[in-house]
Amino acid sequence: MxxxxxxxxxxxxxxxxxxxxxxxxxxxxxxxxxxxxxxARQRLIRTQLExxxxxxxxxxxxxxxxPRLEQDLIRDAEAHILLSLFVANCVILVFSGVLAYxxxxxxLRPIQNMVYEQHRFISDASHELRTPLTALKTSLEVSLRxxxxxxxxxxxxxxxxxxxxxxxxxLSENLLQLTQYQxxxxxxxxxxxxxxxAVSEAIHKIEPLAKKKNITIHYHKTPVMVNGNSxxxxxxxxxxxxxxxxxxxxxxxxxxxxxxxxRLAVLSVADRGMGIAAKDLPRIFDRFYRADTARTKTxxxxxxxxxxxxxxxxxxHRGKISVESEPGTGSVFTVTFPxxx
Ligand code: ADP
Numbered sequence: 073m074x075x076x077x078x079x080x081x082x083x084x085x086x087x088x089x090x091x092x093x094x095x096x097x098x099x100x101x102x103x104x105x106x107x108x109x110x111x112a113r114q115r116l117i118r119t120q121l122e123x124x125x126x127x128x129x130x131x132x133x134x135x136x137x138x139p140r141l142e143q144d145l146i147r148d149a150e151a152h153i154l155l156s157l158f159v160a161n162c163v164i165l166v167f168s169g170v171l172a173y174x175x176x177x178x179x180l181r182p183i184q185n186m187v188y189e190q191h192r193f194i195s196d197a198s199h200e201l202r203t204p205l206t207a208l209k210t211s212l213e214v215s216l217r218x219x220x221x222x223x224x225x226x227x228x229x230x231x232x233x234x235x236x237x238x239x240x241x242x243l244s245e246n247l248l249q250l251t252q253y254q255x256x257x258x259x260x261x262x263x264x265x266x267x268x269x270a271v272s273e274a275i276h277k278i279e280p281l282a283k284k285k286n287i288t289i290h291y292h293k294t295p296v297m298v299n300g301n302s303x304x305x306x307x308x309x310x311x312x313x314x315x316x317x318x319x320x321x322x323x324x325x326x327x328x329x330x331x332x333x334x335r336l337a338v339l340s341v342a343d344r345g346m347g348i349a350a351k352d353l354p355r356i357f358d359r360f361y362r363a364d365t366a367r368t369k370t371x372x373x374x375x376x377x378x379x380x381x382x383x384x385x386x387x388x389h390r391g392k393i394s395v396e397s398e399p400g401t402g403s404v405f406t407v408t409f410p411x412x413x
Contacts, residue, residue, distance in 0.1 A: 074184050078176045085172035086165070093164050097157040101150075108149045112142045196360050197247055200375055201240065208236040246377040249307070250359070253384040262389075264412040265302040267337050268293045268330045273302075274309030275328065278317060285322045289313070292329040296337040297413040300389040308385040311378040312341040312405045318374070319403070320345035337411040342404040348397040356395065357383045382407075 116138065138146070215221055215229040275289055282289055298305070316326050320343045327342040348356060352363040362376040379393075386393040386407050397403035 074180055078173070078180055081176035081179060082169070082172045085175060086169055089168040089172065090161070090165060093161055093168075097161055101153055101157055104153045105146075105150050108146050108153075109138075112138060112146055116142060193251075193359070200243060200360060204236050204240050204243075208233055208240075211236075243375050243377075246375060246381065250377060250381050250384065253304070253381065253388055261301050262299050264297045265300055265305065267296045267298045267300075267305060267339060267409065270302050270305035271309045271328060271330050271339060273306045274313055277306075277310055278313040281314065282317050282326070285317060285320070287317055287320055287322070288325040290325060290327050292327070292331075294331050295413075296330055296332045296411055298337045298389060298391075298409040299412045300409070304385045304388065308382050308407065309339065309341075311382040312339075312407075315374075315378060316341050316343035316345065316403070316405075319343065332411055333408075335411055337409045339407045339409075340404060342402065344402040347399040347401050347403055348395070349399050353395060353397060357393070 211229060211232060215226065218225070221229075271291070271293070275291055279289065313326070313328070320326065324344045327340075329338075329340045331338050331340075348363055352361075355361045356363060357379045358376075359380040360376040361380075362374065383393050386409070389409050391407050391409035393405065393407045395403055395405050
């Protein structure tokens with residue numbers, strides 16, 4: 073598909089270049105032709121003047137037909153100009169053909185990457201959706217075929233199905249969130265907002281989950297503003313805090329801080345949880361990447377989308393997200409933004 077598009081675009085570029093070149097050549101040809109004729113006439117007048125000792129020649133004026141010799145010379149010169157222009161246009165055609173092909177490739181590359189990325193996203197998403205849907209369908213079909221199914225058995229199946237549906241709902245919400253941040257690039261509604269306040273709101277949202285695991289959240293804050301969207305910043309902090317709670321042992325604590333360092337606003341979320349293996353660190357921000365499926369499944373099962381959403385939100389806010397972690401010791405996620413105050 074992109075090969076054909078590239079060739080078409082090359083031809084369009086080439087057509088434009090050649091049109092300009094031909095118009096230019098045509099103009100040059102006309103001007104040069106007239107110049108050659110003018111030069112021939114002047115030369116003839118000068119010769120005549122010399123011949124008649126400075127008196128105007130009796131039979132020659134500026135619009136008299138040129139003698140045959142001069143006419144032949146002009147025709148020769150015009151033919152020469154025409155040939156030169158033809159050769160120049162051939163060289164331009166070859167040269168600009170190569171250039172147009174390279175340029176077309178360069179123009180199409182971002183679109184090509186975007187389309188590949190979309191295809192990958194769709195296939196990843198449908199793969200992730202298919203597994204829980206198949207499980208749900210199988211469990212419902214088995215229950216339906218079970219003649220001895222009693223009320224408590226049916227309730228158990230329904231409650232398992234509701235859990236699956238909840239997971240599917242969470243997945244579709246995450247997918248929507250990701251596409252939303254990917255498609256809008258979301259900078260239209262950016263204005264100075266308090267990062268400190270956004271993180272407070274996120275902590276407020278996560279506190280019930282943390283309480284369930286008896287995890288304490290310590291928040292060290294200084295007032296820092298960033299240019300952005302407060303909902304996006306709250307979402308970002310919620311993702312980091314949710315992970316910190318999810319992958320921490322019961323009874324542990326989290327250290328959250330918002331500070332200003334030079335011209336940067338820095339958000340940091342540190343936990344003393346299970347940590348991340350060095351081999352997984354470079355990939356945890358990839359879509360659908362789960363460091364350890366078995367372990368992750370037990371820890372309130374994620375789909376590996378949270379950190380890719382967080383990364384996208386950080387990028388939309390011209391920020392950077394990074395992580396330092398050691399298995400068994402804990403992880404520190406840091407997001408830096410350009411400060412707005
Ligand atoms: P998930 O929904 O699976 O948590 P994320 O994209 O949020 O997806 O995280 C990707 C992976 O990174 C997780 O599966 C987990 O293995 C790892 N991870 C993220 N945050 C932490 C953390 N605070 N501690 C340990 N591992 C983490």
